[in-house]
Amino acid sequence: MINILSYVVAALILWLVFSMLKNPVMLKMSFKNAFRRKAETLLVILGSLIGTALIVGSMAMNDSFQKFLYARVEHSLGEIDEVLKPGDGKPYFDAEKLKEQLAWLEDSTLIDGVLPAITKNITIGIPGETRKLTPGKTMDTFLIGINPAEVNSFGSKGGSTDVFEALGEKSDGYITAIINKKVADSLGVGKGDLLEILPDASYRLLSWIKLPVV
Structure with missing residues (x-):
């Protein structure tokens, strides 16, 4: 939108310059009146500058806000176009x-x-540190539960789903979970490490209830 406005303004300026050069009398009259009434000329110039700045600024803010929203949606949902909730x-x-x-x-x-999923905002952390919300050892994240058998039929064709093969299996009695690189780097964990899940804040007080570990 801003590019189109720039082209329109440039075209108008060129047309005005061409018209003034084509008619020298109008050119002389315009400059003569402009210098004769300096205060009015200054007010017109300032008004034009302020009006242009407001219009361009509002368009820039609108475009920036739209790009911000689209970026957040793309970051959160990726290839998912629509989410159904009850x-x-x-x-x-x-x-x-x-x-x-x-x-x-x-x-x-x-x-x-189509991929049915159960989602929940949770807190995860190093076992023994999750209830304490120890900085650097816990973090808030988004838990997604899916049926691994249905992953192959979801998303772009030809995409690799090897990473989901371990889902549903148990390792040393614990259910396998997959975390992204950001979570792994933040908590300093890797493949085979255990993580504790704090479903909600009330579990901090219910100390006799054992937190789930994956």
Whole structure:
């Protein structure tokens, strides 16, 4: 939008210059009046500058805000275009309603894939440090639970899903989970390490309840 406005302004300026050069009398009259009434000329110039600055500034802010929103959506959802959530205040879909929704979505030719998931904002950390919320050893993150068997049919065709093969398996009695590089670097953990999950803040007080470990 700003580029288009710039082209329009440039075209108008060129047209004015061409018109003034074509008609020398108008050129002389314009400059004569401009220098004769200096205060009015200054006010006109200032008004034009302020008006232009306001218009360009508002457009720039609008474009920046849109790009910020799109960047946040792309960062959070990636290739996911639409997320369905229950609208009755419940945290999860009713099983029967979910089946109906999935059947409708899977039959649509406009949808590449459907992946049911359970999501929750949680706190994870090094075992023994999670309840204390020790800085550097705990962090807030987003937990996503999916059926590993359905991953292959979701997303772009040809994409690698090898990383999900370990999901659903148990290692030394613990359920396997996958974390991204940012979480791993923040907590200083790697493959095979254990992480403790704090489902919500109330579990900090319920010290007799053992926190889930993955």
